[in-house]
Every structure is written in C-alpha cells, then in structure tokens.
Amino acid sequence: MKKSLKKAVGISLCAAIALQLAACGGSKKAEAVDLNAASLDKIIEEAKKEGKLESVGMPGSWANWQGTWDGIEAEYGIEHNDTDMSSGEEIAMFEAEKNAPTKDIGDVGHKFGPEAKEKGVTQSYKTSYWDSVPDWAKDPDGHWMIAYTGATTFITNTDLVSNPPKSWDDVRKG
Numbered sequence: 001m002k003k004s005l006k007k008a009v010g011i012s013l014c015a016a017i018a019l020q021l022a023a024c025g026g027s028k029k030a031e032a033v034d035l036n037a038a039s040l041d042k043i044i045e046e047a048k049k050e051g052k053l054e055s056v057g058m059p060g061s062w063a064n065w066q067g068t069w070d071g072i073e074a075e076y077g078i079e080h081n082d083t084d085m086s087s088g089e090e091i092a093m094f095e096a097e098k099n100a101p102t103k104d105i106g107d108v109g110h111k112f113g114p115e116a117k118e119k120g121v122t123q124s125y126k127t128s129y130w131d132s133v134p135d136w137a138k139d140p141d142g143h144w145m146i147a148y149t150g151a152t153t154f155i156t157n158t159d160l161v162s163n164p165p166k167s168w169d170d171v172r173k174g
Contacts, residue, residue, distance in 0.1 A: 035125045036142070047078055055082045056090045056106040063107075063148055087112040094121035110137075113144030 035043065047053070053072065059082050060066030069080040085093065087108035094106065098121060108116060116122050122143040127133075130142070137146040154171075156164035165171045 035123065044076060048076055051078060053078050053080045053105070054103045055080065056085045056093065056103050057087065058082050058105070058107045059084045065107075091116050091119060091121060095119050107147075110146050110149075113139060113146075117141075117143040 053069075055065075058065045060069060065082070069082075072078050073080065083103070085106075090106040090108055091112060093103065094101070094116070097103070113122075117139060122139075124142040126142040127145070130138070130145075133145055138144065154165050158164060
C-alpha cells in the first residue's frame with residue numbers, strides 16, 4: 001500500500017474508531033474511550049474485532065472515500081457501509097442516538113464541527129500530526145479537524161479562448 005494511502009487509511013481508521021469504540025455496548029449508554037491514550041495497534045485490534053465500519057455522509061464518490069474504504073478492507077479486513085446524509089442530518093442522527101449509536105463516523109462541513117461539539121456528539125482525538133494542523137482548522141480540544149478543503153478554479157483552453165475569465169464577473173459576462 002502506498003505510504004499516502006496507508007496514512008489516509010490510518011487516519012480514517014482512527015477517526016472511525018473514535019465513535020466506534022464509544023458505540024460498543026448496544027443499548028447501554030455509550031462510554032467514551034480515551035483514544036488519545038490508546039495506541040494505534042490497540043485501536044486497530046478493536047476495529048478488527050468489530051469487523052464493520054458504519055459511516056454517514058462519506059460515500060465512495062466523495063473525496064476519494066472509496067479509496068480509503070478499499071484500503072481499510074484490504075489492509076485490515078474491515079467492511080464498510082455508508083448512508084449518505086447532509087451535515088445537519090448527520091448531527092441530528094448522532095444527537096438522537098447519543099446513548100445508543102448505530103454509526104461510527106460522519107463527515108460534516110467545516111462550519112458544522114463546532115455545532116457537533118456543542119451538541120455533545122463528538123469525541124476528542126488528536127492525530128499524530130495534530131501540531132502541524134493550523135489552529136483555524138481544528139478544535140483546540142480535538143473534537144473536530146478540517147481534513148480537506150477545496151478551491152474553485154478556472155480551467156481554460158487558451159487555444160480556443162484568447163481572453164480567459166479571471167473572476168466570476170468575467171464568467172457572468174460570458
């Protein structure tokens with residue numbers, strides 16, 4: 001497995017296990033596990049016992065999640081299932097299931113991280129590279145972190161367009 005994929009698999013696995021370990025116990029009130037104190041080997045061991053990873057809002061067609069899920073299954077033998085939801089729906093589901101979670105992990109828009117923390121549906125976890133993540137992209141206590149961002153760009157075939165757009169206003173003008 002490529003080093004970058006292995007890192008992504010490890011990150012996703014750790015993040016997924018954050019809620020997965022809290023979800024163990026079925027209908028009993030979920031108890032938080034201190035993942036910051038657990039070794040990666042211990043997290044992987046517990047994930048393999050579970051054998052299944054349930055996500056929301058993380059379909060294979062989004063942000064190369066499919067590559068991550070395939071890597072987790074190939075490397076660790078852990079199957080994956082996703083239910084596609086909006087960020088708001090995810091937080092509402094996690095809040096409704098706070099005492100008996102059915103899902104392990106969700107991917108929400110960056111503005112929803114603080115809301116999820118406020119509603120008490122997150123679990124603190126700081127990755128091994130936590131200190132290299134800019135402060136604006138993470139909760140200081142580890143309840144959320146921006147894992148990826150996007151930027152809109154203009155791609156122009158300059159063989160056909162002599163004056164490419166440089167702003168949205170240029171695009172509106174045609």
